[in-house]
Amino acid sequence: xxxxxxxxxxxxxxxxxxxxxxxxxxxxxxxxxxxxxxxxxxxxxxxxxxxxxxxxxxxxxxxxxxxxxxxxxxxxxxxxxxxxxxxxxxxxxxxxxxxxxxxxxxxxxxxxxxxxxxxxxxxxxxxxxxxxxxxxxxxxxxxxxxxxxxxxxxxxxxxxxxxxxxxxxxxxxxxxxxxxxxxxxxxxxxxxxxxxxxxxxxxxxxxxxxxxxxxxxxxxxxxxxxxxxxxxxxxxxxxxxxxxxxxxxxxxxxxxxxxxxxxxxxxxxxxxxxxxxxxxxxxxxxxxxx
Numbered sequence: 633x634x635x636x637x638x639x640x641x642x643x644x645x646x647x648x649x650x651x652x653x654x655x656x657x658x659x660x661x662x663x664x665x666x667x668x669x670x671x672x673x674x675x676x677x678x679x680x681x682x683x684x685x686x687x688x689x690x691x692x693x694x695x696x697x698x699x700x701x702x703x704x705x706x707x708x709x710x711x712x713x714x715x716x717x718x719x720x721x722x723x724x725x726x727x728x729x730x731x732x733x734x735x736x737x738x739x740x741x742x743x744x745x746x747x748x749x750x751x752x753x754x755x756x757x758x759x760x761x762x763x764x765x766x767x768x769x770x771x772x773x774x775x776x777x778x779x780x781x782x783x784x785x786x787x788x789x790x791x792x793x794x795x796x797x798x799x800x801x802x803x804x805x806x807x808x809x810x811x812x813x814x815x816x817x818x819x820x821x822x823x824x825x826x827x828x829x830x831x832x833x834x835x836x837x838x839x840x841x842x843x844x845x846x847x848x849x850x851x852x853x854x855x856x857x858x859x860x861x862x863x864x865x866x867x868x869x870x871x872x873x874x875x876x877x878x879x880x881x882x883x884x885x886x887x888x889x890x891x892x893x894x895x896x897x898x899x900x901x902x903x904x905x906x907x908x909x910x911x912x913x914x915x916x917x918x919x920x921x922x
Contacts, residue, residue, distance in 0.1 A: 643694025
């Protein structure tokens with residue numbers, strides 16, 4: 633790939649490490665949105681969005697792109713960064729890449745004539761991102777549970793990319809792995825790997841014996857009816873993006889410990905996650921011929 637100019641705006645430590653990795657390959661990199669970062673930022677930060685974006689071939693936003701469809705997700709910046717302002721300073725020859733770009737932001741990009749790609753819709757990114765997510769979930773379980781995961785009953789809700797990776801890791805630790813899935817093909821794979829397949833109709837009975845439940849489904853599965861069937865000592869770890877899969881208010885009322893563990897790759901393995909992002913970004917650039 634020819635040397636290019638990149639701009640990285642907002643996000644967490646993943647994006648700072650991403651900037652360093654891209655720069656290490658001889659590319660020019662501007663960054664913006666980290667003026668109150670508690671970690672070391674080695675690359676000089678641009679003073680304004682316009683300065684950051686000017687002349688770049690590719691502008692990279694965070695994962696997720698935004699939490700409210702109005703501002704860039706930039707938790708380490710002292711001021712809010714309007715998505716519209718970023719797009720306003722971009723031209724039709726520049727590419728915008730971020731993670732979990734909502735329909736509203738896609739529409740805004742179209743209005744501003746900004747070509748955009750959601751990196752989390754790339755299969756390679758989604759699969760690789762599942763690894764630090766699963767490791768982070770297991771780390772939380774180990775820290776919060778009074779028993780070992782080995783020989784514990786662990787239920788994984790959903791058998792997508794994260795569910796597949798997590799179930800395999802839990803089995804490797806020696807947990808008794810139960811997996812809820814709806815598709816017949818998924819149920820067949822679950823059985824072939826030696827996990828216990830659980831249907832949605834069996835969930836109420838199955839949860840009684842669980843020591844830990846990991847949810848990967850982004851709608852409320854663990855509602856009041858199921859939560860009240862849980863052992864009071866059962867730990868719940870929700871890995872699903874908003875709105876999540878747990879009725880957290882009910883869980884709190886009942887006295888259950890429920891943890892909503894969002895953005896784990898950036899928290900538990902930012903360097904590895906940055907490498908995955910860099911590879912995905914370069915794949916996109918190569919395919920588009922930017």
